[in-house]
Amino acid sequence: MTKTITLAQGNGGEENNDLIKKVFYKAFKNEILERSEDAAVIGNLAMTTDSFTVSPLFFAGADIGKLAVCGTCNDLAMMGAKPKYLTCSVIIEEGFEVESLERIVESMRAELAINGAVVVSGDTKVVPKGSVDKIFINTTGLGEIVQAGISSNNVSEEDVILINRDIGCHGATIFAAREGIEMSSTLRSDCNSLYPQVKALLDAGVEITAMRDATRGGVAAVLNEWARQSDVCIEVDEEKLPISDEVKGICEMLGFEATALANEGTFVLAIKKGSAAKALEILKSFEVCAMASVVGEVTQKYPKKVILKSPWGTSRFLETPNGELLPRIC
Amino acid sequence: MTKTITLAQGNGGEENNDLIKKVFYKAFKNEILERSEDAAVIGNLAMTTDSFTVSPLFFAGADIGKLAVCGTCNDLAMMGAKPKYLTCSVIIEEGFEVESLERIVESMRAELAINGAVVVSGDTKVVPKGSVDKIFINTTGLGEIVQAGISSNNVSEEDVILINRDIGCHGATIFAAREGIEMSSTLRSDCNSLYPQVKALLDAGVEITAMRDATRGGVAAVLNEWARQSDVCIEVDEEKLPISDEVKGICEMLGFEATALANEGTFVLAIKKGSAAKALEILKSFEVCAMASVVGEVTQKYPKKVILKSPWGTSRFLETPNGELLPRIC
Numbered sequence: 001m002t003k004t005i006t007l008a009q010g011n012g013g014e015e016n017n018d019l020i021k022k023v024f025y026k027a028f029k030n031e032i033l034e035r036s037e038d039a040a041v042i043g044n045l046a047m048t049t050d051s052f053t054v055s056p057l058f059f060a061g062a063d064i065g066k067l068a069v070c071g072t073c074n075d076l077a078m079m080g081a082k083p084k085y086l087t088c089s090v091i092i093e094e095g096f097e098v099e100s101l102e103r104i105v106e107s108m109r110a111e112l113a114i115n116g117a118v119v120v121s122g123d124t125k126v127v128p129k130g131s132v133d134k135i136f137i138n139t140t141g142l143g144e145i146v147q148a149g150i151s152s153n154n155v156s157e158e159d160v161i162l163i164n165r166d167i168g169c170h171g172a173t174i175f176a177a178r179e180g181i182e183m184s185s186t187l188r189s190d191c192n193s194l195y196p197q198v199k200a201l202l203d204a205g206v207e208i209t210a211m212r213d214a215t216r217g218g219v220a221a222v223l224n225e226w227a228r229q230s231d232v233c234i235e236v237d238e239e240k241l242p243i244s245d246e247v248k249g250i251c252e253m254l255g256f257e258a259t260a261l262a263n264e265g266t267f268v269l270a271i272k273k274g275s276a277a278k279a280l281e282i283l284k285s286f287e288v289c290a291m292a293s294v295v296g297e298v299t300q301k302y303p304k305k306v307i308l309k310s311p312w313g314t315s316r317f318l319e320t321p322n323g324e325l326l327p328r329i330c
Numbered sequence: 331m332t333k334t335i336t337l338a339q340g341n342g343g344e345e346n347n348d349l350i351k352k353v354f355y356k357a358f359k360n361e362i363l364e365r366s367e368d369a370a371v372i373g374n375l376a377m378t379t380d381s382f383t384v385s386p387l388f389f390a391g392a393d394i395g396k397l398a399v400c401g402t403c404n405d406l407a408m409m410g411a412k413p414k415y416l417t418c419s420v421i422i423e424e425g426f427e428v429e430s431l432e433r434i435v436e437s438m439r440a441e442l443a444i445n446g447a448v449v450v451s452g453d454t455k456v457v458p459k460g461s462v463d464k465i466f467i468n469t470t471g472l473g474e475i476v477q478a479g480i481s482s483n484n485v486s487e488e489d490v491i492l493i494n495r496d497i498g499c500h501g502a503t504i505f506a507a508r509e510g511i512e513m514s515s516t517l518r519s520d521c522n523s524l525y526p527q528v529k530a531l532l533d534a535g536v537e538i539t540a541m542r543d544a545t546r547g548g549v550a551a552v553l554n555e556w557a558r559q560s561d562v563c564i565e566v567d568e569e570k571l572p573i574s575d576e577v578k579g580i581c582e583m584l585g586f587e588a589t590a591l592a593n594e595g596t597f598v599l600a601i602k603k604g605s606a607a608k609a610l611e612i613l614k615s616f617e618v619c620a621m622a623s624v625v626g627e628v629t630q631k632y633p634k635k636v637i638l639k640s641p642w643g644t645s646r647f648l649e650t651p652n653g654e655l656l657p658r659i660c
Binding site: 001002003005006007016019020023024027030032033040042047048049050051053055085088089090091092093094095099101102105106108109112118119120121122123124125127128130131132133136138140327328 | 332333334335336337339340346353354358362370372378379381383385415417419420421422423424428432438439442449450451452454456457461462463468472657658
């Protein structure tokens with residue numbers, strides 16, 4: 001590991017995992033933490049934390065407030081938990097406009113209502129100019145597990161892999177906003193609360209093995225984590241990956257892989273084969289999930305690896321993203 | 331309220347309370363939040379959050395890691411809860427030394443052990459130089475309530491007011507460190523885990539009405555919050571306030587009030603009169619609590635007010651601190 005912290009160590013990919021394991025897991029060693037789920041499972045409770053540093057604060061489709069509530073509630077939903085109680089801790093730079101703060105807090109309120117969750121504890125720090133860039137928000141959430149046993153460690157050959165919607169919108173939106181790229185006005189962050197989709201799946205009795213929202217590191221990071229944690233090979237049909245024309249455009253222009261772009265309302269599911277058709281039907285009943293798709297299968301071809309198969313019969317490994325992706329993406 | 335956020339709005343005093351009420355409570359309105367306790371009470375669980383921005387990161391008696399674990403575990407302990415599960419979310423500036431991070435994480439590990447708590451979920455963000463000053467840490471904690479009913483809303487004339495140790499050490503230490511003041515080598519932050527002291531009191535059957543650690547805003551802020559929340563008058567004997575010679579020195583030199591200085595291992599207790607002697611005896615069995623003292627009583631003289639009585643028979647109101655106290659104190 002390097003002697004000083006690098007941006008790559010916050011990328012949601014290889015270097016990030018390395019830092020977490022060598023510094024944090026090493027010191028905090030315990031079984032709950034080491035399961036590496038989206039949220040910790042404590043009896044019938046799920047608990048998760050996230051700090052949000054996104055720049056710009058306001059962007060097409062959302063803002064840091066909506067992002068903070070979605071990010072934390074989604075991590076709970078991914079463990080089959082109903083989001084219930086959140087804490088909200090803000091670090092604000094001296095001189096920040098109160099009106100902007102009120103807009104952010106209003107976004108949080110609206111998104112909490114969608115999840116049926118409440119903020120029960122908070123903390124407000126104000127720091128001198130130059131100590132922080134505008135505002136950072138931490139949200140930590142507690143959820144009640146309604147479907148136990150969902151785990152990234154249990155993916156097997158009995159499952160197929162689904163994605164709930166087109167990928168890469170959040171990453172492409174933030175990149176475009178930050179670089180001042182004028183894109184088609186339809187490109188917007190996918191930032192969205194996933195509990196309603198999860199609830200609909202669970203209510204219909206869909207047999208879910210694992211779910212994970214594809215935030216930093218994108219779909220590529222999630223699939224690689226699952227392959228490694230469950231000791232399986234995940235084979236993905238490249239042409240089945242749902243990608244919008246706008247995101248394809250940004251990727252072609254800048255040489256990005258859509259599979260490495262961050263998402264904030266997009267999740268990967270491992271579903272028992274027999275439940276796949278029903279899951280797809282339910283997902284597609286949500287407007288934002290029009291492009292929901294079964295994208296791959298689970299095999300033992302190359303355990304711990306993800307394979308991307310092209311329509312021409314060729315294939316390559318899809319690796320965990322590495323290097324400096326976009327910092328302050330979430 | 332001002333149009334832009336001021337440092338005073340993060341002071342733990344008047345302006346801070348005003349911001350919290352007008353922006354956060356207004357949007358997040360719910361009964362749990364509005365009880366304004368050190369931690370939210372959810373059934374038999376207590377939940378609390380804090381973000382730590384202290385500068386310098388390492389100071390006499392502790393560092394930001396120890397502070398983060400103590401701060402959050404202490405808020406749980408103040409509600410009669412055993413600290414159990416913490417989350418740890420860090421925002422690190424690119425270029426921060428890995429060795430410093432390891433020292434900080436090691437401090438957290440050691441302090442978690444004292445509390446018998448574990449970190450179950452984490453988040454690691456790295457932001458470009460200039461987006462944050464070195465490292466900020468959020469810890470959110472979940473505790474199991476072992477003594478229900480402890481509340482800042484229940485202080486009554488049946489109680490006396492105690493303080494567990496000499497006040498103001500953390501604020502004085504940070505101030506001295508930041509300003510490069512060379513003080514006696516015995517001045518050090520009081521940063522310390524309070525659960526062991528709370529457990530000893532509860533195990534002995536001490537009847538505790540309320541407890542609160544006197545962090546930002548100091549003892550003055552706590553006493554005023556209690557007077558207001560419980561609609562009582564708290565009368566404090568100035569000469570009984572435990573203050574070390576070192577802290578007195580800093581206060582005299584710089585015109586501070588020790589009652590407004592931040593603490594990180596000092597708490598105020600409202601104890602049923604009949605339990606006071608036992609509580610004092612138990613507290614004094616802890617080395618750091620040699621100066622534990624009964625400092626005042628609860629009356630109806632001036633409801634919602636705190637009175638400071640001098641040894642010469644005069645008295646004055648002790649107000650909630652206001653204005654720019656020391657930013658980045660915790």
